[in-house]
Amino acid sequence: MDFRNCYEDDAYAAAYAKLEFPGTYYLAFRDLPGLLSRHVRGRRALDFGCGTGRSTRFLAKHGFQAVGVDVAAEMVDRAHTIDPTGDYRMVSDGDLREFEDACFDLILAAFTFDNVPTRTQKVALFRELRRLLRADGRMVNLVSAPEIYWHEWASFSTRDFPENRRARCGDPVRIVVTALEDRRPAVDVLWPDDAYRDVFAEAGLQVHDVHRPLGRPSEPYDWVSETTTAPWTIYVLGLQEGGAEGSGAVGC
């Protein structure tokens, strides 16, 4: 599949830089502090796919010494502008050699893997991230659930893309972030739960926890599908004991 990272675009980066935690995004971050305090020991964190730095600053606010990395220069430039003292670095795809083995207590990937197109690339990136994780470290992989591409949401719309419902694992899916000024659709890659579990096993990562946040009627948002369907899946991962063992059972 010919896949272009839609974040390597100055206008989209400018719009994304204004995004904080509105509506459906609130739900992605709402339960992270609790998950992090339950699962993570230590404060050294990598924000993989930091974009304009929203998730990196979230980690810093919750007490982590966070470094953000991203492949999109347009996004990293904005991160520097918003937060000149923050540590944001541009990297080439998959090249994290500037970091030593086992140097992070936490690696967060917030929405990053929605944009990584193939199983081979996903496995290679997770293997490299595994190298950077301390023996008792944790990786938090926050991704879009397949259902996000089929419904309407407080901050997203997919009504113009009925073909999303026919998408299979690895196919492109489109979604408009209605919270952004730039209404061009983001193009993601559909990757269901079983395919993620296959990739984690192949990369030598073990699933410690899976969280699917639901909106609560008492929250001050005009929830659309959020109270009945979780838009996000949050995986908490650690090193697999005894090394990698891919199932090879998922046809992605």
Ligand SMILES: C[S@@+](CC[C@H](N)C(=O)[O-])C[C@H]1O[C@@H](n2cnc3c(N)ncnc32)[C@H](O)[C@@H]1O
């Ligand atoms: C949806 S944005 C999320 C940004 C940020 N984590 C946040 O929560 O605001 C996804 C980011 O992942 C980055 N990304 C995609 N593939 C990547 C890769 N292979 N290595 C590093 N970053 C990547 C994109 O450039 C984009 O900035």
